[in-house]
């Protein structure tokens with residue numbers, strides 16, 4: 001395949017190129033796009049890269065952390081302000097993949113990929129697009145188009161108030177590096193012992209990472225005790241449409257999802273011995 | 276077909292090469308620059324045979340866009356020894372029988388060297404993590420892990436063992 005490579009000074013220039021050429025693809029870290037090129041994928045013939053420093057920065061903005069879409073997983077791991085995302089960043093691939101894989105590319109990685117995105121959803125992630133508009137990540141993913149024209153420049157997330165507020169669990173068959181059977185992320189703020197503004201997300205359990213609204217409702221306003229955990233685990237299937245792929249069948253995923261969500265919630269409750 | 280000029284420092288030597296748009300670095304190293312030490316295993320990022328160090332970071336050359344490395348410093352196994360003198364890791368791989376068919380070995384060595392360059396006293400867990408992107412179908416990994424830990428115990432990656 002003959003490829004044309006275009007470098008643009010900014011995301012808006014790159015968005016214009018993508019809008020005018022449906023055989024053009026935005027190139028992030030290339031861990032998925034180079035695979036396609038190596039395979040001889042004929043669905044595109046142009047790659048568009050940009051040199052926009054804003055996409056490479058991690059910025060503190062009060063309660064929020066703004067992450068450039070071009071930041072790699074290892075870039076996040078080495079950033080002091082992003083340590084609450086370390087477990088999620090470390091779960092992506094092996095060391096070489098983490099040096100290349102970008103946060104922006106993870107939003108578009110097909111299931112069962114998208115582990116990091118699952119964490120971003122649970123932290124109320126908001127995507128900024130090349131035209132400056134913003135959209136909640138969970139909505140963006142639901143409407144994620146395959147037209148390849150939207151470029152995400154930044155993702156902002158709410159920083160957890162404390163380290164024990166955010167929890168991430170990736171279940172894979174191969175350790176330490178394996179593709180997800182499923183991934184859960186939960187942000188569980190508490191006020192006066194009761195859960196407030198709960199967010200729970202799942203990866204590899206639907207076509208894209210999703211928010212688990214029924215689980216959130218079962219947890220909201222409750223204390224994180226055995227009864228609440230069982231109520232939340234009991235509705236786990238409401239939010240999910242587990243796929244069958246090379247890693248696991250839909251049936252297997254649905255069977256074990258309650259087990260792993262329960263583990264995450266028991267861990268979050270601080271009852272190390274379990275209920 | 277568009278060709279793009281790329282200048283790199285490969286194992287300490289300045290090299291200039293024209294690459295095709297969309298070409299991966301593994302092809303450039305093997306076909307255009309004649310460095311056959313990075314291997315083509317899968318072209319998909321899954322085997323780690325093509326691992327090289329780019330600007331101090333371990334990367335997969337099969338997934339690296341060649342034109343994106345213009346100005347970079349690249350290290351491959353071809354550059355880790357000193358002429359006939361093997362690098363300490365290469366010697367340890369021999370003494371620990373850490374290579375059988377040898378196809379994964381150059382990638383393993385680069386992942387191991389990059390680990391020891393950044394962390395001279397790794398734990399066993401650190402070593403397992405560092406080579407987690409490198410698949411070996413022959414050795415069962417134990418010999419490789421022991422070889423790397425042995426080099427670390429003897430003072431790190433830079434020292435040549437005789």
Ligand SMILES: Cc1cc2nc3c(=O)[nH]c(=O)nc-3n(C[C@H](O)[C@H](O)[C@H](O)COP(=O)(O)OP(=O)(O)OC[C@H]3O[C@@H](n4cnc5c(N)ncnc54)[C@H](O)[C@@H]3O)c2cc1C
Pocket residue numbers: 025026027028029030031032033034069070091092093094097100101102103104105106107108109112113114115116148150151152153178179180319320321
């Ligand atoms: C061996 C291997 C292991 C992997 N393991 C994991 C894993 O454990 N977990 C996981 O989640 N993923 C995994 N991946 C998938 C992938 O590496 C990651 O999802 C990564 O974050 C993708 O980012 P990228 O920058 O490399 O994407 P690219 O390959 O550059 O792009 C992927 C897609 O996203 C689009 N895109 C990229 N950036 C943007 C942007 N800013 N705006 C709009 N569109 C954009 C591209 O056009 C393309 O369609 C693995 C991949 C490999 C090869």
Ligand code: FES
Pocket residue numbers: 314315316317318319320321322323324325326335336337338
């Ligand atoms: S050839 Fe690059 S990872 Fe297999």
Ligand code: FES
Pocket residue numbers: 373374375376377378379380410411412413414
């Ligand atoms: S020695 Fe044969 S694959 Fe590792």
